[in-house]
Amino acid sequence: MAQKKQAAKKPIATKKAAVQKTERKTQPKTESKPSVSESELLLQSLRGMRDILPDEQPYWERVRRSISNAAQEYGYSRIEVPMVEYLHLFVRSIKEGTDIIDKELYSFTTRGGDRVALRPEFTAGIARAYIQHGMSVLPKPIKLFSMGPVFRYDRPQEGRYRELWQGNFDVFGEDDPILDAQVIQLAYRVVRELGLKDIEFQVNSIGVPESRKRYEKALVRYLESQKHKLCQNCRERLSTNPMRILDCKEDKCIQLTSQAPQALDFLDDESRAHFKSLLEYLDELELPYSINPRLVRGLDYYTRTVFEIWSSDREGKKYALGGGGRYDNLIQELGGEPTPAIGFGLGLDRIVLEMKRVHAKPHEPVRPRVFLAQLGDLAKKKSLRLFSDLEKNGILVAESFGRGSLKAQLRVASRLGVEVTIILGQKEALDETAIVKDMISGTQETVRQDKLTDAVKKILKSNVQLSHSSPKN
RNA sequence: GUGACUAUCGUUCAAUGGCAGGACAAUGGUUUGUGGUACCAUGAAUGAGGGUUCGAUUCCCUCUAGUCACCCCA
Numbered sequence: 377m378a379q380k381k382q383a384a385k386k387p388i389a390t391k392k393a394a395v396q397k398t399e400r401k402t403q404p405k406t407e408s409k410p411s412v413s414e415s416e417l418l419l420q421s422l423r424g425m426r427d428i429l430p431d432e433q434p435y436w437e438r439v440r441r442s443i444s445n446a447a448q449e450y451g452y453s454r455i456e457v458p459m460v461e462y463l464h465l466f467v468r469s470i471k472e473g474t475d476i477i478d479k480e481l482y483s484f485t486t487r488g489g490d491r492v493a494l495r496p497e498f499t500a501g502i503a504r505a506y507i508q509h510g511m512s513v514l515p516k517p518i519k520l521f522s523m524g525p526v527f528r529y530d531r532p533q534e535g536r537y538r539e540l541w542q543g544n545f546d547v548f549g550e551d552d553p554i555l556d557a558q559v560i561q562l563a564y565r566v567v568r569e570l571g572l573k574d575i576e577f578q579v580n581s582i583g584v585p586e587s588r589k590r591y592e593k594a595l596v597r598y599l600e601s602q603k604h605k606l607c608q609n610c611r612e613r614l615s616t617n618p619m620r621i622l623d624c625k626e627d628k629c630i631q632l633t634s635q636a637p638q639a640l641d642f643l644d645d646e647s648r649a650h651f652k653s654l655l656e657y658l659d660e661l662e663l664p665y666s667i668n669p670r671l672v673r674g675l676d677y678y679t680r681t682v683f684e685i686w687s688s689d690r691e692g693k694k695y696a697l698g699g700g701g702r703y704d705n706l707i708q709e710l711g712g713e714p715t716p717a718i719g720f721g722l723g724l725d726r727i728v729l730e731m732k733r734v735h736a737k738p739h740e741p742v743r744p745r746v747f748l749a750q751l752g753d754l755a756k757k758k759s760l761r762l763f764s765d766l767e768k769n770g771i772l773v774a775e776s777f778g779r780g781s782l783k784a785q786l787r788v789a790s791r792l793g794v795e796v797t798i799i800l801g802q803k804e805a806l807d808e809t810a811i812v813k814d815m816i817s818g819t820q821e822t823v824r825q826d827k828l829t830d831a832v833k834k835i836l837k838s839n840v841q842l843s844h845s846s847p848k849n
Numbered sequence: 850g851u852g853a854c855u856a857u858c859g860u861u862c863a864a865u866g867g868c869a870g871g872a873c874a875a876u877g878g879u880u881u882g883u884g885g886u887a888c889c890a891u892g893a894a895u896g897a898g899g900g901u902u903c904g905a906u907u908c909c910c911u912c913u914a915g916u917c918a919c920c921c922c923a
Contacts, residue, residue, distance in 0.1 A: 418897080423914065475921050479850065497923090526923085531850070533916060540923060609920080623921085674922060684922090696923060723923030751882060784877085786884035793885095801882060815884075 424530070424538030434738030435728045436541075439570060441739065443523060443543040443722065446566045450558070452521035452545060457501035459525065463491040469500040469706055471676035473617045480528040482538075494527035497675070498544035499703070499719050506548060507712035516549030523724075535695050535726050546719035551704060553650050556681045557657030559718055563685055563698055564663055570727060571736030572687055572697075577665035579658070579683040581651035582619070582672065583643045585705070591642035592618050598636050605632050622670040638669045647680050654681060673699065677706040681718065687730050695730065698722035744774040745796065745836055747789035747815075751782055752802035759800050762810070762825070766798075769829045773798075790815065796835050798828065 421427060428436060447454070463483050470477050476496050483493035495501055502520055505511075511518055523543045532538060545562065547555055560577060567575055582588060596618050603611060610621045610629050622633050643651065658665050665683075673682045682701035688694045700720020707715040731738075746766070750759040759777065766773045776788045782799070789797045799811040804822070812831045813820035816839065823831045 418913080420896080420914070480921085528922080530921070532914095533918090536922080542923065698923065721923070726923055749883085780881090781878095782882050783884075788884085790884040797884080799883075803882090811883090813883075818884090820883085 422538070424532035424536075426537060426539070432728070434741065435731050435736075436724065437741075438737070438739035439543075439724050439727050439731070440523065442566055442569050443724075444521075446562060446569070447521035447543075447545065450519070450545075450562050452519040455502060455505065455520045455522050456524070457495075457498065457505050457522065459495055459527075460492050461495060461501050461504065463493045465504055465710075466493050466496060466500050469503065469675075469677050469710060470496070474674050474676055476528065476674055480530050482527045482529050496528050497526055498522050498524075498542060498721060499546060499675075499677075499706070502544070502546050502719075503706055503710055503712075503717075506715075507707060507710060511548070512713050512715060517555065518548040520546050520548070535729050537725060541724035542721040543724060544719065544721045545700075546717060548707070548715055548717045551650075551702075551716035553654040553681070554657055556654045556702060556718055557661060559700065559720055560658065560663060560665070560683055561661055563700075563720055563722065566722065567685060567687075567697060567727065570731055571734060572727070572730050573734065574688055575664060575697075576686045576688065577658075577663060577683055578668035578671050578686065579654070579665050579681065580639070580668050580671035581643060581647055581654075581680050582639055582678060582682055582701075583647045584679050587642050587644040587647060588619075588639075591637070591639050594637045594642065595619070595621075599632065602632055605629075619672050623672050633670070640667075640669055650680055673701055677703045677709075679704045683720070685722075687726075695726045696723070697726050697730065742772060744772040744792065745794050745839075746771055746773045746832055747785070747792060747794040747797040748773050748775045748800070749782060749785040749789065749797055750775075750777065750800045751780075752805070755800040755802055755805040758805045762798070762800060762828075766829065766832070771829065771832060795839050796832050798832065 444454070463481070466481060467477055472478060481493050481496055483491065485491055502522065506518070506520075521544065524541065525539050526542050527539055529538060530536060543566075545559065547559065560579070564575065564577070583591065596614060599606065599610075599614060599618065599621065603614065605628055606614070606621070607624065607629050610624050613621050613624075619639070621629060622636070622639075624630065624633070640648075640651070655667075668684075671682055671684060673684075678701040680702045682699075684699035685697045686694055687697050698721055700718070702716070702718040704716040705714075707713065707717060730736075748759055748763055748766070750756050756777065759775070763773055763775060774789070774792050774794060776785050779785050779788070782801075786797065795815055797813045797815055799813060799820075801811070804810050808825045809822050810825055810828055811820050811822050812828070812835070814835050821831075
């Protein structure tokens with residue numbers, strides 16, 4: 377036993393072992409691209425990439441379930457799209473000038489020479505799939521939902537990772553603002569169901585390209601006259617992406633833009649009517665929203681409705697939990713038929729973070745109520761079959777087959793909090809019986825193996841009744 | 850991408866220019882066929898590389914990672 381343990385220790389590639397192997401060939405610091413030498417095995421996940429360990433999974437499980445349930449209830453079909461697409465797809469849909477494309481895209485060239493990128497969001501890939509598979513012939517609206525990792529090459533900190541999980545919802549083929557309201561309602565439902573209470577929606581309308589152009593012109597004209605009061609960044613944005621200046625957090629820019637013309641005043645009549653009825657729907661739903669005229673969003677394909685979901689806690693730490701908007705022109709711009717669409721994404725990492733912060737309940741997995749202990753070689757052999765028989769009969773069984781002593785196994789059993797332990801020893805294995813031990817009363821009896829399931833179920837059942845009738849403290 | 854702070858067993862907290870210590874967790878045991886407690890034992894760490902030094906985990910530099918602020922968003 378002890379020998380085995382030691383032997384098992386040795387081959388594990390610790391940091392030290394890895395270094396020892398390579399210590400002879402210490403490389404001089406190179407100024408080449410890779411930051412870590414390839415000869416050295418670094419047992420460390422990449423920057424901004426993390427493991428979601430078993431301890432945290434119950435929270436994730438609850439979020440995943442909540443999202444897929446909501447998706448089903450609202451009539452969304454699941455779709456999976458690749459994590460990698462042609463670089464051009466993202467550039468064409470999200471557009472240069474946005475941070476996501478200019479700074480945060482994970483792009484590389486394949487062996488075959490294709491320029492590709494890891495998806496920074498879902499909508500581009502889903503729009504591509506929509507066109508590629510001719511989904512426009514399907515009855516409208518077409519509701520698609522997806523969940524998985526997306527990638528952004530950003531500088532990580534809490535709640536911000538280079539690999540992050542999103543739940544994504546898109547609706548194609550309908551431009552009625554009631555869809556916008558329903559999509560926001562759906563986002564709200566998910567977040568509320570998970571126990572997050574301090575939620576605020578911010579909504580805005582950025583109109584259509586024509587009205588946007590008119591507005592941008594007016595905005596630039598206004599800001600140009602006071603250019604010197606803007607921050608360095610915003611001075612550049614003036615020519616590249618002036619609307620993002622509204623999003624700037626610099627005091628002087630906020631001051632300046634608070635007097636600036638507002639997008640809402642430049643909306644075309646249709647967009648204005650669209651926005652107005654969206655707000656009416658939202659009022660009808662009694663959702664906690666506010667209009668944020670500065671809300672612009674980091675993706676350029678949006679038209680008309682844009683919104684974000686914010687969670688704030690008392691310490692003033694705020695996270696955007698999700699966001700989305702309408703993108704009525706994207707499908708056509710990518711080469712499909714003109715198709716209005718709206719969608720949004722939820723950030724699972726941040727939702728989990730918020731759930732922990734407000735002490736929301738994680739998903740509770742089904743716990744085994746029965747433990748199977750075995751003693752001796754014959755019993756050990758038989759116990760594997762017994763385990764599967766019990767499982768087939770709907771009895772979830774825990775075990776510790778690797779352990780030899782009964783004492784150790786019972787210790788595990790009681791730590792797991794099981795109500796029944798089945799003990800299969802040498803003697804029992806020979807005469808096809810087993811000991812059924814009630815872990816609460818401590819009593820036990822020997823039963824024939826073909827009666828085992830019934831005996832176990834009887835004890836479990838009486839325990840359930842007991843806990844129902846006994847008063848709770 | 851910019852700036853600041855941080856880095857010790859699986860977790861958490863100590864300590865030191867001269868043998869790195871505790872707690873929790875883990876594993877084994879307390880006469881090997883009966884559990885939760887208790888007791889005993891065991892294994893387990895100075896992120897990586899370089900420099901200063903007789904000697905560095907401690908001081909200095911670089912890298913890596915994390916956290917915070919900015920940027921941005923999820």
